[in-house]
Amino acid sequence: MTTVEPIDRPSSRPTRRTVPDGRAIALAYRVVLRQLTSVGRIVALTLLALVSTIAGFALGAADADLDAAVRLISGLGFAVIVPVVALVFGGAAIGDLREDKTLVYLWLRPVNRWPLVVGAYLAALTLSAPITLIPLVTAAILTGTGGGIVSATLIAGVVALLAYNAVFTLLGIWLRRFIVWGLAYILIWEGFIALGGAGVARFAIRKYTRSILVDRTGVDLDLADFSMTTSIVVPLVVAVGAVAIGSWRLARQDVD
Amino acid sequence: MTALPPPPQPTASPLPPPVLAPAATVSALPALTGMIAVNDVSKFFGSVVAVSDVRFAIDGGVTALLGPNGAGKSTLFRMMCGLTPASRGTVRVLGADPRTDRDVRGRIALVPQQDALFDHLDAHGMVLIAAQTHGVDDPEGTARWALEQVDLTDVGDKPVGKFSKGMRQRVKVASALVNDPDVLILDEPLTGLDPVQRRRMIALFHRLGDAGRCVLVSSHVLDEVARLGSRVLVIAQGRLVATGDYRDLRALMDDRPLRIRLAVSDPRRMAAALVERGLATAVSVEAERLTLDTLDADALGRTVAPLAIELGVRLTEVSPLDDDLESVFRYLVEGR
Numbered sequence: 378m379t380t381v382e383p384i385d386r387p388s389s390r391p392t393r394r395t396v397p398d399g400r401a402i403a404l405a406y407r408v409v410l411r412q413l414t415s416v417g418r419i420v421a422l423t424l425l426a427l428v429s430t431i432a433g434f435a436l437g438a439a440d441a442d443l444d445a446a447v448r449l450i451s452g453l454g455f456a457v458i459v460p461v462v463a464l465v466f467g468g469a470a471i472g473d474l475r476e477d478k479t480l481v482y483l484w485l486r487p488v489n490r491w492p493l494v495v496g497a498y499l500a501a502l503t504l505s506a507p508i509t510l511i512p513l514v515t516a517a518i519l520t521g522t523g524g525g526i527v528s529a530t531l532i533a534g535v536v537a538l539l540a541y542n543a544v545f546t547l548l549g550i551w552l553r554r555f556i557v558w559g560l561a562y563i564l565i566w567e568g569f570i571a572l573g574g575a576g577v578a579r580f581a582i583r584k585y586t587r588s589i590l591v592d593r594t595g596v597d598l599d600l601a602d603f604s605m606t607t608s609i610v611v612p613l614v615v616a617v618g619a620v621a622i623g624s625w626r627l628a629r630q631d632v633d
Numbered sequence: 634m635t636a637l638p639p640p641p642q643p644t645a646s647p648l649p650p651p652v653l654a655p656a657a658t659v660s661a662l663p664a665l666t667g668m669i670a671v672n673d674v675s676k677f678f679g680s681v682v683a684v685s686d687v688r689f690a691i692d693g694g695v696t697a698l699l700g701p702n703g704a705g706k707s708t709l710f711r712m713m714c715g716l717t718p719a720s721r722g723t724v725r726v727l728g729a730d731p732r733t734d735r736d737v738r739g740r741i742a743l744v745p746q747q748d749a750l751f752d753h754l755d756a757h758g759m760v761l762i763a764a765q766t767h768g769v770d771d772p773e774g775t776a777r778w779a780l781e782q783v784d785l786t787d788v789g790d791k792p793v794g795k796f797s798k799g800m801r802q803r804v805k806v807a808s809a810l811v812n813d814p815d816v817l818i819l820d821e822p823l824t825g826l827d828p829v830q831r832r833r834m835i836a837l838f839h840r841l842g843d844a845g846r847c848v849l850v851s852s853h854v855l856d857e858v859a860r861l862g863s864r865v866l867v868i869a870q871g872r873l874v875a876t877g878d879y880r881d882l883r884a885l886m887d888d889r890p891l892r893i894r895l896a897v898s899d900p901r902r903m904a905a906a907l908v909e910r911g912l913a914t915a916v917s918v919e920a921e922r923l924t925l926d927t928l929d930a931d932a933l934g935r936t937v938a939p940l941a942i943e944l945g946v947r948l949t950e951v952s953p954l955d956d957d958l959e960s961v962f963r964y965l966v967e968g969r
Contacts, residue, residue, distance in 0.1 A: 395735055396768040404766055411753055478749035482808070485714055486766040487739030632716040633747065 395487040405483060405496025406503075409470050412479075413504055422462050426512040429454050433516025446520035447596040450530050454513045455537055455586040456568060459505075463541035464548075464559035466505045470497035471627070472549025478633045485632075491624035494546065498620055501542045510534045529593030532609070533586040540582045540612035543619035550623045550630065575600060585612050664723070665690035668816055668847035669713060674722035676708050676871075683708040685871040686722070691849065695842035695862035697879070698851040705871040706851040707746050710820050713849075714743045726816055739767055742814035744805045744822045746851075752794025756785050756804050759793050763808035772811075779807040782837060784830070798825030806834065817841060819850045823857055835860050890914065891930045895923040895937065896950035903946055912936060924954070 396404070432449055471494070474480040483493055510531065517530040544562075548555040571581035578584040578600040587601035588608040603611075664672050667690030676684040684705040700706045711717045712724045715732030724730070729737040751759055760779050764772035780786050783803035788796075793804050802825050809817060819838070823831050838861065842848045850861050858865060858879060865882055867875040875882065897903045900923035907913040912933045913925040927933045930953070941948035 394768045395739060396766060400768070401766070404762070408751065408762060412751065478745070478747045479751055481716065481743065481745055481749075482751070482763065483766060485716065485738055485741065485743055487735050487768060488766065489735065631718075632711075633745075 398489055398492045401488040401492035402496040402499070405493045406500050407496075408483065409474070409497040409500035410503060412473060413466055413469055413500055418465060419504070419508065422465060422508050423512075426458050426462065426509055429458055429516040430512040430519065433519040437519045437521040441520065441522070443522040443526065443594060444596050446517070446522040446526055447529075447590050447594050447598065449520070450513065450517055450526065451587050451590055451598060454509075454516065454530070455533060455583060455590075457563075458513065459509050459534060459537045459586075460541050460559075460563045460567070460582075462505045462509050463501070463538060464545045464556065464563065466501040467498070467542040467545030468549040468555035468559055470501040470542075470546050470549055471623075472553075472555045475549070475553070475630075475633070480632050484627075484630075489624075490628040491620070494550070494620055494623045494627055498543055498546045498623075501546060502538060505542060506535075506538055509538065525594045526590075529590045532593070533589040536589065536609055536612045537582060537586045539616045540585075540619075543616035543623075544582070547619040547623040547626070550626050572600065575602070582612055582615065585609075662688070666725075666728075667692045668727060669849065670723075670725040671709070671713070672723045672725075674709075674712060674719045674724055676705075676712060676717070677720045682871055684712070684719075687868070687871075687873045688722075689866060689873060689876055691847060691864070691866075693842065693845040693847050694864065695838050695848045695850065696864040696866060697858040697861040698849060698866045698868060699853070699855070699858050699882075700851070700868035701853050704853075704868045706853075706868055707820055708871075709868065710743065710818050710849075710851065713816075713818055714741055716743075739812060740815045742809035742812060742817050744802075744809045744817075744819040746820035746824075748798065748801060750793045750801055750804060753792055755790040756780060756788050756793055756796075756800075756807070757790075759804055760807045760811060764811040767812035769812055775811050776807075779810040782810055783807045784833065799827060799830060802826055803830065803834075806837075814846065816847045817849070819848070821851055821853070823852065823854075831857075831860075838862075890926045890928055892924065892926050892954040893930070893933065894950070894952050894954050895925070895948065896921055897923055897941065898947040899944070902944055903941065903948075906940055906944055907933070907937075910936065910940075 429449070432453060433446070436446055436449060471480065474483065474497075513530050513534055514527060517527045520526065545555065545559050548559055548562075552558050567581045567583045571578045571584065584600055585603060585608040587598050588603035589605065590596065591598050591601040592605045592608065662673070664670070665688065670690040671687055674684060674687045675682065687705075687709065698706055698709070708717070712719050713726060713731065715724075715726075715730070715734075715738065718732055724732075727737050727740055731737050731741060751762065754762065757776055757780065760776040761772055764775045764779070769775050777786070783806050785800065785803050785807060788800070793801060796804065802822060806819070806822055809819070817838075823834060826834060838848050838850060842862065852858050852861065863879050865875075865877060865879045866873060867882065895903065898921060900918045900921060904913065904916040904918055904923050904925065907925060908916060912929060913927055915926040917924045934951075937951060938948060
C-alpha cells in the first residue's frame with residue numbers, strides 16, 4: 378500500500394471523521410429546503426390552497442351550517458389540498474435530488490442515511506405546513522361555525538402533514554415517477570377504493586383526519602369512526618415507519 | 634501493455650473478441666489487493682451487461698481509465714464509490730466495501746460525469762456544503778483552499794447554475810478535494826476545460842498522485858490520456874481489454890495500419906510515389922483526395938511534405954481518418 382502524505386493545504390490534514398447525525402440533519406435540511414424553494418411551485422400551491430379559503434368565506438357569507446363547513450374542510454382541504462401539497466414537496470424532497478443527479482453530493486459522504494431522510498422530510502414539512510395550514514384554518518374561521526372546527530382543522534392538518542409528507546418522501550426515494558404514483562394514491566386509493574368499506578378505509582390517511590374532524594365537531598361523516606387517540610397515533614406511526622423505511626431504502630438505493 | 638483477460642500476457646497485444654468467462658474460472662484466481670481492488674466484477678442492468686468480469690488493482694499515483702463512450706467506465710466508477718452494487722464480484726476501496734462502510738466514504742472523492750450541481754449556490758457555497766458534509770475541520774478555509782486549487786477564487790457570488798461547462802467542472806473538482814481524499818475518482822474531469830485549465834488540472838492530479846493518493850481518471854480522448862499518466866486501463870464493451878503503460882499502448886497503435894487522407898493537386902502521382910517507397914499498403918483516389926493505409930505513420934509524416942515538393946504537387950491537407958479511440962479499441966478488441 379502506498380504511503381499517503383498530506384498535500385499542501387493551509388491547515389494540517391483534517392482528522393478523518395464522520396458527520397454527527399444532528400449536523401447531518403441540519404445540512405440535509407438546508408440543502409433540500411433551498412432546492413425545494415421555487416417561486417413557481419410555491420405560488421401555484423398557495424393558489425390551490427386559497428381555494429379553500431375562498432370557499433370558507435363563501436360558506437360563511439351564506440350562513441352555512443357546521444355540517445357544510447366540515448364537509449368543505451374534509452372534502453377539499455384533507456382530500457385534495459393537504460395531500461397534493463405534501464406530495465409535491467415530500468416527493469420532491471429526495472426525488473428531485475435523484476432526478477437532477479445531485480443526490481450523490483449528499484449520499485457519498487461519511488453520514489448515516491436516516492439523517493438525510495429526516496432532514497429532507499423536515500424541509501418538506503417546513504414548506505407544506507404554512508401553505509396548507511394557514512389557508513385551511515383561515516377557511517375554518519371564515520365559515521363562522523364555531524371554534525370546534527378551527528381546532529379540529531388545525532389538529533387534523535398537523536397530523537395529515539406529518540403522515541403524508543413522510544409517505545411521499547418515501548415514495549420520492551423509491552420511485553422515479555413519484556408524482557404519478559402519489560396522485561394515484563390520493564385520487565384512486567383514498568378518493569375511491571378506500572371509500573368502499575371500513576376495512577379498506579383504515580389504510581387511508583384520510584380516514585384518520587376525518588375521524589379527528591368528527592371527534593372535535595360532532596358532525597357525522599362516513600368512515601370516520603376512530604377515536605381521537607387512534608386518529609393521531611396511527612398517522613404518527615405511519616410517519617415514523619415511512620421515514621425508517623425511506624432510510625433503509627436510501628442506503629440500498631442506486632445513485633446516479 | 635498487458636492484455637487481459639487472464640492469463641495476463643507479458644507483452645502488448647490485441648485481444649480476440651470478448652467472450653464472457655465462466656464465473657467459476659474467474660473466481661479461482663486469488664483476490665487482488667490495493668487501494669482500489671476490483672475482483673471479477675460484473676454489473677448487469679436487466680439483460681444488459683454493462684461491466685463484465687473486470688479485474689484489476691491499483692495503488693497510489695495517477696491511473697487513466699480509457700474507453701469509448703458507453704464502455705462501462707462510469708458504471709465501474711459508480712461501483713467503486715458504492716453508488717451501485719456489483720452484480721457479481723467484489724469492489725474494495727482502502728480494504729472496505731464503499732457501499733456499506735461509512736468511514737471509507739469519507740476517504741473517497743468522486744467527480745461525477747454528469748453536469749449536476751446545486752445550481753442556486755455560488756461556487757464557495759457549493760464547495761462549502763461538500764466540506765461540511767465531509768465533517769472537515771475549518772470548512773470555510775478548506776473551501777477557499779479547494780477553490781484556489783482550481784482557480785475559482787474570484788468568481789464572486791454568481792450561482793454555479795450560470796457558470797460555463799468548464800467552470801462547473803472546476804467546481805466539481807474543488808468539491809472533491811475538500812476531504813483530502815485518499816482515493817480520487819474523476820469521471821471525464823477535463824471535459825469543457827480550456828487548454829490552460831486542462832494543463833493546470835492535469836498538474837494538480839499529478840501532484841495528488843505524487844503525494845500517494847490513488848487518482849483514477851477516465852477519458853475517451855487519447856491525447857488526454859497521454860498527459861494524464863503512464864498507467865492505463867483500457868475498457869471496451871464492459872470488459873477490461875488491456876492494462877499497462879501508455880507508451881506500450883501508443884506503440885501498439887503505431888503497429889497497426891493507419892488510414893490517412895491527403896488533399897493533393899495530383900493524387901495519382903503522389904499515390905504512385907508513396908507505394909513505390911513502401912509507405913502505402915493500399916490507396917484510393919477521388920478527385921483531389923488520396924486515401925491510403927500505412928504501416929509507418931511516422932515515416933509517412935516525415936516524407937509526405939518533401940515528397941510533394943519533389944513531385945511538384947500541391948499538398949493542402951494531411952489528416953488521419955482513424956486515429957481516434959474507437960479505432961484503437963476496435964484494434965484491441967477485434968484485431969482490425
